[in-house]
Amino acid sequence: MPTMKLAGNLFLVGLMGAGKTTVGRALARRSGKTFYDSDYEIEQRTGVRIATIFDIEGERRFRERETQVITELVQQQDIVLGTGGGAILSPLNRQLLARHGTVIYLRASIDDILTRTQHCTNRPLLQTADPRAKLEALFTERDPLYREIADIVIDTSQQNVNLLVCQLEERLARLQGPPPEASKHENP
Numbered sequence: 337m338p339t340m341k342l343a344g345n346l347f348l349v350g351l352m353g354a355g356k357t358t359v360g361r362a363l364a365r366r367s368g369k370t371f372y373d374s375d376y377e378i379e380q381r382t383g384v385r386i387a388t389i390f391d392i393e394g395e396r397r398f399r400e401r402e403t404q405v406i407t408e409l410v411q412q413q414d415i416v417l418g419t420g421g422g423a424i425l426s427p428l429n430r431q432l433l434a435r436h437g438t439v440i441y442l443r444a445s446i447d448d449i450l451t452r453t454q455h456c457t458n459r460p461l462l463q464t465a466d467p468r469a470k471l472e473a474l475f476t477e478r479d480p481l482y483r484e485i486a487d488i489v490i491d492t493s494q495q496n497v498n499l500l501v502c503q504l505e506e507r508l509a510r511l512q513g514p515p516p517e518a519s520k521h522e523n524p
């Protein structure tokens with residue numbers, strides 16, 4: 337995966353409940369970048385919740401809206417973007433994310449995701465009789481797609497959000513390497 341993209345955009349991908357919105361907000365605060373969330377943008381534009389869009393327009397139209405929002409947001413500089421859990425299903429979205437920033441794949445165990453999402457009704461794909469089976473199927477389908485574009489893969493299970501953000505900062509710094517001036521002084 338490409339390096340030297342730390343100065344620009346940071347894109348968070350991963351399953352529902354992996355923590356993209358939570359970690360993304362905290363990462364943006366610490367790095368001085370502006371935070372966006374593709375689900376939130378879609379809700380702002382339509383004026384309704386994600387669950388309502390799925391009900392009325394269906395998942396396919398939701399995916400079109402998602403691609404529209406991602407296409408626009410990746411043109412920005414220096415943002416943190418939390419993407420919807422299924423954004424990576426679209427080859428175009430994957431290409432846009434990989435080209436325009438550093439992609440961070442947040443992983444969490446199915447158990448943790450179930451605990452984190454159990455009281456939320458705004459994740460229509462989990463409104464099913466067997467959310468565990470659904471999550472396992474989503475993981476099997478999507479894990480290779482998240483990995484395809486990930487510059488960093490980080491496990492969020494059992495991890496405090498602030499610790500995660502610090503770990504991410506260190507890994508992002510390593511990915512970028514020392515600034516040219518610093519390495520000049522270290523090796524005169």
Ligand SMILES: Nc1ncnc2c1ncn2[C@@H]1O[C@H](COP(=O)(O)OP(=O)(O)OP(=O)(O)O)[C@@H](O)[C@H]1O
Pocket residue numbers: 350351352353354355356357358359375418419420421452453459492493494495496497500
């Ligand atoms: N590392 C963590 N430890 C414990 N709880 C967490 C952690 N990260 C997120 N959470 C909690 O899990 C829930 C889901 O997190 P969040 O909304 O950030 O996930 P998401 O990846 O954005 O999901 P979606 O794709 O559905 O938007 C939230 O209630 C959040 O507080």
Ligand SMILES: O=C(O)C1=C[C@@H](O)[C@@H](O)[C@H](O)C1
Pocket residue numbers: 351352375386419420421422423458459460461
């Ligand atoms: O995993 C998914 O496909 C989804 C995740 C959420 O972020 C929302 O984008 C929506 O509920 C669909």
Ligand SMILES: [Mg+2]
Pocket residue numbers: 356357358373375418419420
């Ligand atoms: Mg989110």
